[in-house]
Amino acid sequence: xxxxxxxxxxxxxxxxxxxxxxxxxxxxxxxxxxxxxxxxxxxxxxxxxxxxxxxxxxxxxxxxxxxxxxxxxxxxxxxxxxxxxxxxxxxxxxxxxxxxxxxxxxxxxxxxxxxxxxxxxxxxxxxxxxxxxxxxxxxxxxxxxxxxxxxxxxxxxxxxxxxxxxxxxxxxxxxxxxxxxxxxxxxxxxxxxxxxxxxxxxxxxxxxxxxxxxxxxxxxxxxxxxxxxxxxxxxxxxxxxxxxxxxxxxxxxxxxxxxxxxxxxxxxxxxxxxxxxxxxxxxxxxxxxxxx
Ligand code: AAT
Numbered sequence: 001x002x003x004x005x006x007x008x009x010x011x012x013x014x015x016x017x018x019x020x021x022x023x024x025x026x027x028x029x030x031x032x033x034x035x036x037x038x039x040x041x042x043x044x045x046x047x048x049x050x051x052x053x054x055x056x057x058x059x060x061x062x063x064x065x066x067x068x069x070x071x072x073x074x075x076x077x078x079x080x081x082x083x084x085x086x087x088x089x090x091x092x093x094x095x096x097x098x099x100x101x102x103x104x105x106x107x108x109x110x111x112x113x114x115x116x117x118x119x120x121x122x123x124x125x126x127x128x129x130x131x132x133x134x135x136x137x138x139x140x141x142x143x144x145x146x147x148x149x150x151x152x153x154x155x156x157x158x159x160x161x162x163x164x165x166x167x168x169x170x171x172x173x174x175x176x177x178x179x180x181x182x183x184x185x186x187x188x189x190x191x192x193x194x195x196x197x198x199x200x201x202x203x204x205x206x207x208x209x210x211x212x213x214x215x216x217x218x219x220x221x222x223x224x225x226x227x228x229x230x231x232x233x234x235x236x237x238x239x240x241x242x243x244x245x246x247x248x249x250x251x252x253x254x255x256x257x258x259x260x261x262x263x264x265x266x267x268x269x270x271x272x273x274x275x276x277x278x279x280x281x282x283x284x285x286x287x288x289x290x291x292x
Contacts, residue, residue, distance in 0.1 A: 006039060006047070008054055012162055013198050013229040020044060020057075020227070026121060031113035033166045038121045044227055046121055048089060050114070051165055057227045061091055061125060065159075066270035067223045067278065068235055069095035072155050072190035073102075074250040074275060075237070079154040080104065083182065085141035085170065086192075087159035088114035093128025094264050096157070098254055106153075108137045108144040110166050127263055142169045148182040156183060158191035163202065171202065173209040176238075180213050186242025189214070190235050196222060196285040197230035203285075206236050207292040214238035219247045220289050221278035223269075235278075248279045 001007060007017040020041040027038040037049040045058025056064070069092050073079050078101040084092050088109030096105050109115060115136065118126040129136065137144060141160070156179050160167040169175050170191070179189050194202050203220065210218050216239030225233050239245045250272050281289060 006041070006049070008049075008052065008229065010053060010162070010164070010229070012164060016229075018054075018227065018229065018231075020047060027117055029113055029117070031111050033111045036111075036113050036117055038117060047227070048114075048117065048122065050161055053162060054227050055114075055161065056089060056091065056122070056125065058122065058124070060226050062268040063223055063225045064228070064233060065091035065095050065125075066267060067221070067274070068092060068157060068159055068190055068192065070254065070270045071221055071235060071237060071247070071275060071278060072157060072188040073099050074252045074254065074272075075245055075247045076154065076186070076188055077252055079252075081153045081155075082106070083108070083145075083148070083153045083156045085145070085156065085158045085160060086110075086167065087157070088112075089118040089122060090115070090126040090128035092157055092159045093131060093134055094125065095128070097128060097131040097133065098264065098267075102133060105131065105134045106137065107134060108139055108141045110138070110140050112138045124265070130263065140166070142175055142178075145175070145178040145182055148178075150181050151184045151187075153182050154184060154187050156187070156189045158189065160192050162194070171206065173213070176209055176213045180240050183240045184242070185240055186216065186245060188237065188239050188245060190237050193220065193234040193236040195228070195230045195232050196234060196282065197232060200285065200288055203234065203236075204288055204292060207289050210236055210238045211292055215241035217245050217247060219279055220281065220285070221247070222281075223274075223278055248276055250275045
């Protein structure tokens with residue numbers, strides 16, 4: 001450990017650790033679920049860390065939050081009801097709120113401390129909570145989904161932490177089954193699905209489970225996020241049986257002059273070309289994912 005630096009270490013990426021220089025520690029707390037730290041870095045702005053793992057930095061959060069949201073929502077016409085699991089920082093809410101067709105946004109985050117800390121230290125992320133369409137539920141996403149009536153949502157976005165800790169069940173088959181039940185026919189889910197460089201074994205399991213459960217399209221996409229382990233992160237995109245969805249060709253582009261730009265700022269990362277490109281896979285990953 002180098003004094004004055006934060007190093008991200010985990011058994012999920014043994015033998016490597018990405019480090020950021022710390023200017024100042026702004027918050028340290030322990031919730032019922034995890035350790036919460038916010039620090040000012042010298043090159044990535046403020047950083048939110050849960051149990052030693054970086055959840056977002058001010059500089060590159062746009063890449064993750066925009067892609068995990070707009071990959072599903074720009075792939076279907078007129079999304080109206082959206083559910084976010086995790087995502088207590090509010091960044092995915094901020095992105096969902098760019099879609100004027102959306103009427104209702106539910107979010108179920110397990111840890112209220114994440115919400116409070118985001119409102120205090122990350123106002124440009126937590127701005128998502130200001131949208132009147134948002135209802136916040138504090139609780140476990142697994143239990144929340146079990147209680148959702150069948151066919152409720154057009155889209156479910158699972159913005160979850162890694163499968164060590166409170167998010168473990170969000171990577172398991174019964175969870176995917178309750179997501180499928182909560183979606184309308186032809187509804188879409190997009191889940192945080194780790195790194196092709198570090199976690200092909202996890203991705204393999206997710207793909208195998210999703211192919212059994214989701215009878216529509218099942219695709220893997222990925223993007224670049226410099227402060228996530230290995231610098232990339234992926235998403236599992238699936239649809240239930242119903243009107244066909246072609247994830248690779250978005251049919252619901254976001255209005256360039258959308259009415260929410262005043263409060264949220266313009267898109268920084270997502271565009272239709274990035275959307276299509278996100279589904280191109282390196283040969284080693286394609287081989288595994290397409291064979292499942
Ligand atoms: N948008 C920032 C990126 C995240 S946040 C993940 C959120 O999921 C955290 O706020 C965490 O408290 C919440 N969470 C974890 N488990 C559950 C659960 N069972 N139910 C509801 N919410 C949960 C993801 C960062 C990815 C990091 C990649 N290394």
